[in-house]
Amino acid sequence: MQRTNKMTYIFLIPTIIVFLVLTVYPLLYVITASFFSMNYLQGTEWKFVGFQGYQELFQDSLFWVAFKNTIIFVVIAVSLEVFFGLMFAILFQKNFKGSAIIRSIVLLPMLLPPITVALTWKMMYEYDYGIINYFLTLVGLPAIEWLSSADWALFSIVITDVWQWTPFAFLIILASLQTIPKDLYESAAVNGASGFQAFRYITLPLLKPVILLVLFLRTIDTFQIFDKMYVLTGGGPGNATETLTFYIYRQGFRYFETGYATAATLVVVIIIVILSIGYIKSVYKSAYSR
Amino acid sequence: MHVELKSFSLNRLLRWTGIGFVILWTIFPIYWMLNNSFKKRVDIFTEQPSLLPFNPTLANYSQLIIEMDFLVTLKNSLIVAAISTIIVVAIASLSAYSLSRYNFKGKKLILLWVILTRIFPPITFVIPLYSLMGSAGLLNTQVALILAYVAFNLPFGIWLLINFFNDIPMELEESATVDGASPFQAYRKIVLPLVAPGIGATAIFTFITAWNEFLYGLIFVQSQELMTAPVTLSGMITEYLVLWGPMSAGGILSLLPMLIFVLFMQKTMVSGLTGGAVKG
Numbered sequence A: 001m002q003r004t005n006k007m008t009y010i011f012l013i014p015t016i017i018v019f020l021v022l023t024v025y026p027l028l029y030v031i032t033a034s035f036f037s038m039n040y041l042q043g044t045e046w047k048f049v050g051f052q053g054y055q056e057l058f059q060d061s062l063f064w065v066a067f068k069n070t071i072i073f074v075v076i077a078v079s080l081e082v083f084f085g086l087m088f089a090i091l092f093q094k095n096f097k098g099s100a101i102i103r104s105i106v107l108l109p110m111l112l113p114p115i116t117v118a119l120t121w122k123m124m125y126e127y128d129y130g131i132i133n134y135f136l137t138l139v140g141l142p143a144i145e146w147l148s149s150a151d152w153a154l155f156s157i158v159i160t161d162v163w164q165w166t167p168f169a170f171l172i173i174l175a176s177l178q179t180i181p182k183d184l185y186e187s188a189a190v191n192g193a194s195g196f197q198a199f200r201y202i203t204l205p206l207l208k209p210v211i212l213l214v215l216f217l218r219t220i221d222t223f224q225i226f227d228k229m230y231v232l233t234g235g236g237p238g239n240a241t242e243t244l245t246f247y248i249y250r251q252g253f254r255y256f257e258t259g260y261a262t263a264a265t266l267v268v269v270i271i272i273v274i275l276s277i278g279y280i281k282s283v284y285k286s287a288y289s290r
Numbered sequence B: 001m002h003v004e005l006k007s008f009s010l011n012r013l014l015r016w017t018g019i020g021f022v023i024l025w026t027i028f029p030i031y032w033m034l035n036n037s038f039k040k041r042v043d044i045f046t047e048q049p050s051l052l053p054f055n056p057t058l059a060n061y062s063q064l065i066i067e068m069d070f071l072v073t074l075k076n077s078l079i080v081a082a083i084s085t086i087i088v089v090a091i092a093s094l095s096a097y098s099l100s101r102y103n104f105k106g107k108k109l110i111l112l113w114v115i116l117t118r119i120f121p122p123i124t125f126v127i128p129l130y131s132l133m134g135s136a137g138l139l140n141t142q143v144a145l146i147l148a149y150v151a152f153n154l155p156f157g158i159w160l161l162i163n164f165f166n167d168i169p170m171e172l173e174e175s176a177t178v179d180g181a182s183p184f185q186a187y188r189k190i191v192l193p194l195v196a197p198g199i200g201a202t203a204i205f206t207f208i209t210a211w212n213e214f215l216y217g218l219i220f221v222q223s224q225e226l227m228t229a230p231v232t233l234s235g236m237i238t239e240y241l242v243l244w245g246p247m248s249a250g251g252i253l254s255l256l257p258m259l260i261f262v263l264f265m266q267k268t269m270v271s272g273l274t275g276g277a278v279k280g
Helices: A006-033 A052-059 A061-091 A099-111 A114-125 A131-138 A153-177 A182-190 A195-222 A227-232 A244-253 A258-288 B002-037 B059-067 B070-101 B107-119 B123-135 B142-166 B171-178 B183-194 B196-212 B215-220 B229-234 B244-264 B266-273
Strands: none
Touching: A006 A258, A006 B070, A006 B107, A006 B123, A006 B142, A052 A061, A052 A258, A061 A153, A061 A195, A061 A244, A061 B002, A099 A153, A099 B002, A099 B244, A114 A131, A114 A153, A114 A227, A114 B002, A114 B229, A114 B244, A153 A195, A153 A227, A153 B002, A182 A195, A195 A258, A227 B229, A244 A258, A244 B123, A244 B215, A258 B107, A258 B123, B002 B244, B059 B070, B059 B244, B070 B107, B070 B142, B070 B183, B070 B196, B070 B229, B070 B244, B107 B142, B123 B142, B123 B215, B142 B196, B142 B215, B171 B183, B183 B196, B196 B244, B215 B229, B229 B244
């Protein structure tokens, strides 16, 4: 490691300015504002209220609905994404003619704007004219109110999210799968292991770190889901698809309750940081141990 | 022997059925949007949806482009995404180099902040940045969006590039500086060309994130003529009427740049998406 010189600092100045103005100051703003009551629209003055904002937040049943929906959504969507990602990776593990192109096609959904993805699913979910209900009725099943029934709406958005993000799990698991040496499987086969045993005792343990990584990355990303709800259901029917980000958006930019919305923001940030402690530690070490 | 052969072909059959299903599952929603983008409104709203546009029309595209000025929308998305990408790459490459190469006071703090801001959800900064942009008179301008996208893509860029810089042996620049090159010359002439793939990955990811971004676009920009593509598209759903045809056409146009990227970048994508945690 070379020692400091003037260039070090000069190279860092732009980053430090961006950080101070666009992330450090904003975080301090969020922390401070969360102890005040302030409505941006009415231009009211900042009034110190201490923990009152938090108290109101924890007493608001809608906040807990949003909280519950977010957790349910994250757990189901992320597990499905990782499960299918693993299945896809096993299917595509062996190279074949055209496999590179087909893999690229399979990766496409995760690059698309979430809004565009939500729009095409909205068309397909349409009750009267949508293609999904058309196929269902074609095989004699009843049509489903995908987006307008409180029982289905959240799950319908889960399906959309799984469609978009399974490729992410697939890509990363596949990359790791292809680094497993082939002779491990060969010697297992020589010793009479079945395909399933090889998967259970060789593949899975070796993939465990990367599966955990994907679980983590998808969890923090899914935790902030907003775009798909905005287009597909607007948080409804009722509050069936209200999520934390949607809740903050509504408080902050429909009712302009700045103080209250920042309290909710800080709660979300704290949850995410707690979920991430292990990850932060490990990447921090790997960056610094050079 | 006979048994083995049988199970082998059964495996093959299962595998190819699986692959076929995966392709169908992936393609169909995109195909459905493409299909609807060439249909007249009456053909979209029909009891028996057709898998092909039997009376293909370009009316949706012309309505979108001529009446709704969608090319301006695409141009807005392009400006915001391209400029924020250039800024992120320029700043991130310098800083990542410094962080990878030198030990100095405050380095730990900067690294920690980089990791933390990578984890904070974008909603964290939306309220304070809104108020900041408001007092700077930047609300409803593209500058506001560019600054926001720089703010949350910069940590990602730095993180990714540190990993790329770390892979380059330090002896290379050391010998250059011994030969009398300044640190900046060593950086520009020797190191930068070697991290070109990392720079490319950072640029592509920043661009995609900015191009796809919705929340900030929705909140920071109100005038129709400045809106980015996702915001304009979401606006085609109103309480009374959804403009399915033009919306499908717009959806297709909004994903074209991504088609180009996906063909080039399978390799860089792995290290990019995991922030260098897994090498492609």
